[in-house]
Structures are given as C-alpha cells and as structure tokens.
Amino acid sequence: MTDCGCDPLAPQLPSTANPPAQTHLRRRVATHATALARMRTAFGADGRSPQLRALARQSAEDPAVALLDAWAVVCDVVAFYSERIAEEGFLRTATERRSIRELARTLGYELRPGVSAQVELAFTGETAPGAPAAVTVPRGTPVQSVPGQGEQPQTFETAEDLEVRGAWNDIPLVDAEPQHVAREAHQLWLRGPTTSVRPGGRLLVVRGTVSRLRVVDGVEPEPAGHAGWTRLRLVPATDTGGAGEAWDGPTEVYAFGERASLFGWNAPDPNLLVTEHGRPAGSEHVDSDDADQDLDHHRWMDFGVDPYALELDGDRPSVRAGTDAWVAVEQPAATDDAPPILHAAPVTKVVPDGAQRYALSGRITRVLLAGPRRAVPELERRRAVVHCASWPLPAQERPRTGPVAGTELEVHATDPPLPVGRSVLVVGVDAAEGQPQVQAATVTGCTPSGERRMRLELDRSVTGLRPDSVRVRGNVVPASHGETVRQVLGSGDGRVSFPCFRPRRAPLTHVRSTTTPEGAAPELEVRVDGVLWERVPRLDTAGPQDRVYVVRHDEDGGADVVFGDGLHGARLPTGEENVSATYRVGIGAPGAVGAGQLSLLVRRPLGVRQVENPAPAADWAPPEELEQARVNAPVRVRTLDRAVSVADHEDLARGYAGVGPARADLVWDGRRELVVVTLLGTDASAVSAGLRTDVHAALAAVRDPGTPLEVRAGQVLPFGLSVAVRHDPAHERAAVEDRVRAALTAAFGPAVRTFASPVSSAAVLVVVRQVPGVLACTVPRLEPPPDHEEARVAEGLLTAAPARWHGGVQAAQLLALDPDGLVIGEMTQ
Structure with missing residues (x-):
C-alpha cells in the first residue's frame, strides 16, 4: 500500500479524459476484465483473511469467483451503456437521429425534412380548327411520370394557374x-x-x-x-x-x-460582200490613209x-x-x-x-x-x-452562325404577344457540345420588331445555343413533386393540452420558401371547424388566443400536428371530426425525374394536347443526414438568423433547403468589395436559377445591404488520377480494384468535397493503403481538369480557386474525382 492508500499492483481505471473535437467519448470506467481484476485485487489485499486471499487466486470454475465474474459482466454492461448514454448527450458524438434532433431543438434548430423536386412543365395547346384559343390549366393540376425500370410513378402538381394558347406552344427564333x-x-x-x-x-x-x-x-x-x-x-x-x-x-x-x-x-x-456592182446595202465607205488597209474601207x-x-x-x-x-x-x-x-x-x-x-x-x-x-x-x-x-x-438574309447570347431574342410574332411576367423555356442545342439545353426565364418585354417578328426581352441571359435549334416554349408553369391528400385528422377535445394528430400518409411535402430561415415550408393546410389555423415554428411565443399549431417530424419520416394548451396557443374546440387537413406527400430523391418523363395528365383540360418537362427535375433534397445536422445545427447560435460576417453568409447558405456545398468569399473588383456566395445543389448537382434567386432573397433579408451580394453557381472541376496497386494474393485482383475505386469515390467524390479545397497525392495514398487487400501502391499521379489553367499540379498538390476577380467575378471551384478519369494499374515491383 502507498501513503495514499492505493495499491500499486491494482489495475488502474482507464482514462476518461476527452480532448475537444473527438467523435467518441471515453467514459467506460470498468470493462469486464478491469472489474474482475479489481475485485480479485481487493480480495487479495493485505489484511484480508487467508481464506479470501486464497479465493482471489482461484480460477473462474470456483462458484465464488464465478459470482465475481458475473458481477464483472454487470459492471461492463453498466459502463458500456453509461458511455453510450453520455455519447447521446453531445451533438458531435450522438449516433441516434432522435438524439441529434432533440439536441438541435435546444438550439432552436429543426432537422431539415428535405425538399420537393421542382420542374418546369410545358403544355401544348390544341391548334386544330375549332379548338379554343385559350385554356386555363388550374393550380394543382396533377401530372404523372412514366416510371423507368424499378421506379414508381411520381406525381407533380402545378404551382399556379396557367393560360395555355396554341400560338405560344413552340415559338421559333428568327435565326x-x-x-x-x-x-x-x-x-x-x-x-x-x-x-x-x-x-x-x-x-x-x-x-x-x-x-x-x-x-x-x-x-x-x-x-x-x-x-x-x-x-x-x-x-x-x-x-x-x-x-x-x-x-x-x-x-x-x-x-x-x-x-x-x-x-x-x-x-x-x-x-467581203463588195462586188463590181458596188458595196452592200447598209454599209458605208471609210476613208483610210493606210495603204495596207485597201480592203478594209x-x-x-x-x-x-x-x-x-x-x-x-x-x-x-x-x-x-x-x-x-x-x-x-x-x-x-x-x-x-x-x-x-x-x-x-x-x-x-x-x-x-x-x-x-x-x-x-x-x-x-x-x-x-x-x-x-x-x-x-x-x-x-x-x-x-x-x-x-x-x-x-431570296438573299436579303443569311443564317446566324454565332451562338445565341444575351437577354433579347427576336422570334416570330404571335397573336397575342407574350405578356410581361410570363415564364418561358428557351430550348435548343448547345453550340459547343451539341447537347440539348433548356434555360428558364421570365418575359420582361415583348414588342414588334418588324413584319411577323417580335423582340422578346428576358430577365436572364441566354448563352451558348445554336441559332437554328432555338425555340421558346411559352405555355410553361412551375410544378413541384407531391400528391394532394385531404384527410379528417380527428376530433378536438378542449380538455386535452397539446393534442397531437398525425396525417396518415408520409412524407410531408416541403417546397422552397424565402420566408423561413431553413428555406422550406410544408405544403399543409389545417382547418378546425372550417377555420384556417396558422403554422408557427414553436408554441412558446404564442398567446392563449392564437389559432396556431406546430409540425414535428419523427424518425420514420412521419409528421405530427401539435396544438396549444390554452397558454401557449389556443386549445382545440371540442367537436366531432372537426380537425381536417389538406396536405401533399412526396419529397426528396424519388422526385428526381429525368427530362421528358412527366407526360401523363391525370385530368386533361379541354383544349390541351399534351404536357412534358423539357428539363429534368432539380433542387430536390433528401432529409438531412446526421453528419449534415452536426454541422448545420450550431448555425442558429452562430448567426442568430443574421448575416453579419462573410462566414455568416456561408453558414446561412449551407443551411438553406436544397443547397449542398456552399462558400462565401469577399472579392475586390477594383472599385469595391462584394460578398460572393458560391453554391451547388444536393450531392454537388447543378442549381437552378430559381434556387439561386431564392438564396439571394433570403440572404438579402437578413444582411446589411451596404456590401453588394452575388450568388453564383459553383464550378465543379473533374480531375483524374492514376495509381498502381500491388494486391494480396489471398484477395481477388478485381475485388481489390473495385474496393479501391469505391474508396476513392467515397473520399473524393463531389458529394463530400468542399469549395477551394486542394487534393494531394499523399491524401490519395492514405485512402488507397487503407483498402483491405492492398499491400503497396505507387505515389498517385493527379491529372488536372482539362481546359482549366488555374488548376495546376505542383509538388503533388492539385488546387482549386475560391471566388475571385478574373476578368469578372468568378465562382469558387470544387475539385471532384472523375470516375472515368480513374486509372488503377498493377504494381510490378
């Protein structure tokens, strides 16, 4: 025994010190072996009776020692669950979605439920004789997709009323x-x-x-x-x-x-016709001074x-x-x-x-x-x-040979002309790559420009389209993924505090919204006794007479509608089946339909021939993943829903529904500083102009307008790499290569990358060496993206640029591994 009463031979408790930024806590104070050893040490300590000291040396076959072994198991179980419970109490270490959800709620943050896919539907009106000149397609008109192999049909509904005219079906460009x-x-x-x-x-x-x-x-x-x-x-x-x-x-x-x-x-x-009778009629004699011209006179x-x-x-x-x-x-x-x-x-x-x-x-x-x-x-x-x-x-005109560019298009005239504020789709073929392109815009002006022509002014610039392929689709309306459901939720009981009702179908559709910090709002309308009640973020700020409710999501994808208790929100009036709801279901990746898949009109309005989506659905987002929630949940505390610093702009943009990678930079353009926010969609997909506009509006509402703000779509730079691998003979070569490919894609794919982050050969080497079955590998060789002079490989490092001024404001770059550019060779030495 030491002076402090400790036995130096007794097993020591494992350290429970936890440095910052750890992904796991160390709070297991007694494993099975440690607990059993400590009990044996206690029995064999000085001062114990000879019988106990002898018992400490017995094997586990002895009944008394077996009892100690059983209690050591109890200690191990208690220590394990104590550590697990403690881990669930911290945002960084929690592994259960419900734990992270409850921890985030303490910060005033709700896990994002996902966002419904958005698409532009182009209707075609009848042009046959006798067809109506104009047809109104009402808001909420459902259109179903033609499912592919292994897919389910998806329903999209129009977001607003649309006037369809045959003259606006397909307006050709004056090429x-x-x-x-x-x-x-x-x-x-x-x-x-x-x-x-x-x-x-x-x-x-x-x-x-x-x-x-x-x-x-x-x-x-x-x-x-x-x-x-x-x-x-x-x-x-x-x-x-x-x-x-x-x-x-x-x-x-x-x-x-x-x-x-x-x-x-x-x-x-x-x-030659001169005769003795004289010269021919109609000729005349010509005097000549030249003696050589006697015959030519x-x-x-x-x-x-x-x-x-x-x-x-x-x-x-x-x-x-x-x-x-x-x-x-x-x-x-x-x-x-x-x-x-x-x-x-x-x-x-x-x-x-x-x-x-x-x-x-x-x-x-x-x-x-x-x-x-x-x-x-x-x-x-x-x-x-x-x-x-x-x-x-017909040589008064010649075909346009340069790509279509600018905000003005000269098209063939229509009767009537397109009205200001009309949404249109400009479709055509990319002049450089020959691929179909669809660009959405809004009409800001339409004036006659000549015989059977009109000049169309758009709010967005059209670029890079081959002139002979350009068409303007004028019967266009936005639509979102989701199917409308009408349901009686239940009966109100004024005696119950915080009554909860659950819609029978899930998941609840959420669409983009600039009125909420998270950028999404549920498509839900709740009425009690026929009176519309209002959805609020939380009930603690509601008064006793406020007809409000909150929506709370759970881990199985469902949602609960919760009402007040008479102090925080009004109580529900007592009645029989007096609580009803109209909502939409459908969200996330199932709505990511391809171009042309939406073509089935569930209810075909008279005078409408067909409908299609020229461009694939975009701006969808799945429910927030745990790792995303760990990063995004503290945003509410850091920003307090205000964008003051440049980092605040990045935090708020990253937390907006439908946004994946995001970055904010302060750029000097030679005259002034401006904040440039660069973003991409879910899984680093392309973002639509509509999502960029919504993010800009949401940021503009919570920031100081003194510094100019621009929101740009990020630039994904696909890089290649080659590496030679020596595999363990006990493993199949093909299986090892597949694992290497999967590991590199998971580590350097676009979904996990961030803007302006470099890629080093050393980081690639570490990933390859950790793959089971890899014995050795060469130093990976990085291949910079083609046609990008800024992305260079220097000393095994491939860099990407942040937002900057380079002949104009340039968006930040994101380096991502190109699967087609990954070459895995065999290491021979």
Missing part, C-alpha cells in the same frame, strides 16, 4: 440576319433548301446604285447545321463595274435564265450599241419588263489586264420585232432599260453577251 454582300464576298446565302441556280451561272448583285456580276462556283443545299438554307460559293470577283462608287444600301440578288447575243453579232464583213452603218435600247437576237418570250426584271450586258476586256465591261439595268419595256440589216434578217426582241442614262464604256455588238430572263433570289 437569320440581314445579308450584306461585300464586294469581294466569297459566298452567298439563299433561304430555301433548293435553288435553280447551277454552278457556272451568273448572279447580279445590286446594292444601292452599284451592281456587280458574280459567277457561281458551287451550290450547297442545306449545309450542316443550316437546314432550310442554300449556300452558294462564288468565283473570286474581278472588278466588273462600280469602282469608286458607294457600295451600300439594301442588297438585291438576281439570277438569269438565259444568255443572248445582240442582233448582228454574226453579221458578215461588208468588205467599208463598214456597216449604225453598228454601234445603245446600252439603254438593246436588240436581242431571236424571239425571247421569257424576257419581261418590271422593277425586278434586269438584264446585264457583259463584254470581255480588250486586254487581259483590263477589267471586263458590265452594264446592268432594270427592263422598262419589251417589244418583239423583226429586223433586216447587216445582210441579215430575223426575229429580234427590243429591250428598253431604265435610266438615268450614264456614261457606259463602248459596247461591241459582236462581243457583248446579254444575261436576261432574270428572277430575284
């Missing part, structure tokens, strides 16, 4: 822009899939007062990505007129169906060409007069380095006639051209070629 053909243009666009223009044909391009003749080199009907258009390739231009004149004004393009010569082009040389009279009164050889019934009927006279240049001569003008009059001149006779077509008369280079009757029988080509 063309004015075509201004430059002097040296190498191509020309025509609207329409086919054209009678052939390679080698001539086109007359008229712009303002200048005209140019171009030669067609090739014809491409409906080139890739431009259905309904024809592209003409043009031979490189030569200067065919108009040099020095202004090349402006609207563009007009004409094609020609015929090519003709001027009457007299094949007239014989009058010198006669010519045809009036052999020149009036450029505004042409005589076409032959009968040309296809040549007509009119402002859109042109002829073009083309004449090769006298020398190779000189430009050809071109004269073009509209036809004002066409007269079929005959002529007998130049030793020729035959039918001609007189064509008078419009003035004003201008100086035209001398045309030669034998060399000039006349292009006639023209028709205009």
